[in-house]
Amino acid sequence: MKGQRAVRGRGGFLNTLSGRFLLLTVGFVMLAEVLIFVPSIARFRVDYLSLRLEKAQIASLALLANDGMITPELETELLANAGVFNVVLRRDEVRQLVLSSPIPTPVAATYDLRSAGSWQMIRDALAGLADPEDRVVRVIGNPVQQAGLLIEITLRSAPLRQAMLDYGQRILGLSALISAVTAGLLFLAVRRLMVLPIRRVVRHMQSYAEAPEDGRRVIAPTAKVAELRAAEDALQTLQTQLTGALRQKERLAQLGSAVAKISHDLRNILTTAQLFADRIETSADPAVARAAPKLVGSISRAVSLCESTLAFGRAEEHPPKLARLALRPLVEDVAAGEGLDGASNPACLIDVAAGLTIRADAEQLYRVLSNLVRNARQAIEATGTPGTIEIAAGEDDTAWWIRVGDTGPGLPAKAREHLFAAFQGGTRKGGSGLGLAIAAELVRGHGGRLDLVRSDAEGTEFMIRLPRAEGLAEET
Structure with a gap:
């Protein structure tokens, strides 16, 4: 009004x-x-x-x-x-x-x-x-x-x-x-058939704009004129989708707040555990001394993950700290962190040249590869049959590439529709879909791309491309 x-x-x-x-x-x-x-x-x-x-x-x-x-x-x-x-x-x-x-x-x-x-x-x-x-x-x-x-x-x-x-x-x-x-008769006819229905649509739009989360304010199509009915149907669909999106956004905000609190408390617990792990490194037992560095590394990554989760909730993921690093040792650490090697089930095959060096943030790249390898391992284990995970890498004139493939059952069609969307692209039952969303975001922070190359009955393959140049990756 x-x-x-x-x-x-x-x-x-x-x-x-x-x-x-x-x-x-x-x-x-x-x-x-x-x-x-x-x-x-x-x-x-x-x-x-x-x-x-x-x-x-x-x-x-x-x-x-x-x-x-x-x-x-x-x-x-x-x-x-x-x-x-x-x-x-x-x-x-x-x-x-x-x-x-x-x-x-x-x-x-x-x-x-x-x-x-x-x-x-x-x-x-x-x-x-x-x-x-x-x-x-x-x-x-x-x-x-x-x-x-x-x-x-x-x-x-x-x-x-x-x-x-x-x-x-x-x-x-x-x-x-x-x-x-x-003119009077036509005016009254057009007013009844067009002007009043248009005003009704406008009133519904104004009312809906005041409280879009209120489902009662979604318009109910009643127009008898075909064009106006089509407009009301389109508006109803738009309002329904927007109301659902706002409700989902509110739930995600609440969930994000809860995750942030949990990550904060978990970070404090892991920090205490890290102090005890530091003491274990001084143990006289040779087996304990050998295991201590890996334990310290795992706890450090867990603390970093909690801090990253807090940053993701605040939409403040820090820019990557680019530096030259040898890729093969990083890939081997990822495989070891998941308990995989050439003789495990599933087997992990690494095809990365020992001298291949890339420019990336080691911690962020570890998180990306760890997420992809973990998803592949869980997909193969869910089938109950042996399988293989392969990590290969190389370079060309414009970029370094890393391929992570498996012989699992492939991704469901529904998962492929929103694969890199947070809380929507879960690849397994009970998964949140946050891992691939974070992985894609981290790769984009490097100026690169994370793509799904294929996913079928023979397995799934992801490709990471990181640009060699100091700038954005070339668009294809």
Whole structure:
């Protein structure tokens, strides 16, 4: 309602759809009436002159009935009754002046109604309306009842023009009334069929904007006009999807807050465990001394993961600290962290040259590879059959590439639709889908790309590409 009042306040009624439609309707109806008025006034002029010809012919018959013997007073009365100055009747081959009276001025124009076309009659009518002078004109026509070859009269143009003006005023007044009634009916019809439904849609949009999370404010389509019904259906779908997305966003925000709290507490616990692990490194037992570094490394990564989770919840993942590193030892650490080697089940095969060095953040790249390898191991273990995980790497002119593939059952179709979306792309039952989302984000932070190369019954393969140049990866 506030929006409608604001619109009316800025431009008034004429700035609304209803007002403009009303003006257009009146304008078009008046235009149609004008187009009808022009030939109507021309027809009225022809009827007026034809009536004068008939009256003149009747007056001439009175003279012929008395063998041409009538008094001057009667002749004057007959001419005045016909509204003409003289009457010429041609019955045979002879042109005969039947009735006559003095003509005040010379004849200014002659109009032959026998051969006049539509455009000529319209032109003569408009010219007569535009000329205010009282002139004497000659009119020629056919006698009625085949009473001769032609009849010719002279008369004044002023009475004809006045009669045309009176007729035109009546026609224009009637046209205005018809326009008003037609415009009113069309206005009411369009208001009911279009304007009110559009206002209803606008009110629903304004109401929904005030509280989009309230499902009761989603529009229920009721329009009977097909186009408006389609608009309402589209709006309903949009509002329903948006309401669902907002609810999901709220749940994710709450979940993120809970994860942040858990990660914070877990980080404190792991920090304490890290202190004890540091003491174990000084143990005299050789087996303990050998295991201590791996234990310390695992706890350090767990602490880093908690800190990264907190950063992800705050959308503050730190930029990668790029440095040159040997890739094969990092890959071997990832495999060892997952308890995999060439003789394990599943087996882990590493095809990375010992001298291959890349530029990356070692900790972030470890997280990416660890996530991909863990997903592959869990997928193979879920089948209960032996399998293989292969990690290969290499380089070309523009980028370093790392391929992680497995012989597992492949990803479900639903998982592939939102594979890198947080909490939507889980690849296994009970998974959150956060791992691949974080992995893709970390790779993008390096200027690279994480892509799903294939996933079918023969296995799944991911490809990481990290640009060699100092900048963004080339777009393909």
